[in-house]
């Protein structure tokens with residue numbers, strides 16, 4: 001535990017560009033999914049999303065600071081401790097992603113890979129009806145986690161009196177409360 005008074009640089013530019021481009025490509029893919037008329041745009045948004053996720057998977061290993069997977073890889077222990085701290089009314093405060101947020105992030109990346117991979121297979125006429133169902137299931141699964149993710153961001157911002165959305169835009173966080181360091185932080 002330590003107390004930080006100064007602003008901290010948390011999210012680098014590639015991570016922030018990745019995030020907001022991912023939001024845009026997912027939204028476009030989701031909104032254009034139903035109609036034949038929008039199919040080309042749907043496919044382009046889906047490939048963009050696949051490219052972005054590929055980048056993020058590499059950046060998780062070669063990128064720096066709080067964007068590295070090693071910084072926020074959740075373990076059963078960190079997840080349980082975090083949930084206990086929430087229930088005690090004294091939530092642990094992480095500078096980077098907290099363990100619950102990290103679970104959602106890995107699920108989002110996983111569902112994204114499944115949605116793009118199955119979408120490509122459907123487009124190439126592989127896998128028949130099953131693949132269509134898988135594609136729809138992966139996309140809806142991702143949407144469900146997005147809803148939970150946004151709720152988590154709002155609740156977490158409220159609990160810690162900090163603007164997490166602004167931090168994902170500017171890259172900076174002002175720490176006002178005692179912080180629970182990410183493992184290598």
Ligand code: HEM
Nearest residue numbers: 015022023026096097098101105108146150153164165168
């Ligand atoms: C399609 C919708 C979305 C997807 C797929 C998505 C995905 C992600 C991913 C993968 C990360 C991890 C960032 C990284 O380390 O690379 C993240 C973090 C974050 N997202 Fe989203 N996101 C979505 C929508 C949103 C929206 C609408 C907001 C704003 C309300 C938001 C706010 C944030 C914030 C603040 C973080 C950092 C959380 C933290 O401080 O630990 N996201 N998101």
Ligand code: HEM
Nearest residue numbers: 029033034043046047049115116119120122123132136139
């Ligand atoms: C990764 C983000 C993606 C999301 C969120 C997404 C979402 C969806 C959804 C929800 C449907 C079902 C629409 C319905 O009710 O019929 C759909 C259909 C479809 N998607 Fe995607 N998709 C994505 C990526 C892709 C990619 C990368 C491709 C092709 C390379 C693709 C090709 C298709 C095709 C061909 C259909 C029509 C399937 C059918 O006839 O039932 N999608 N998509």
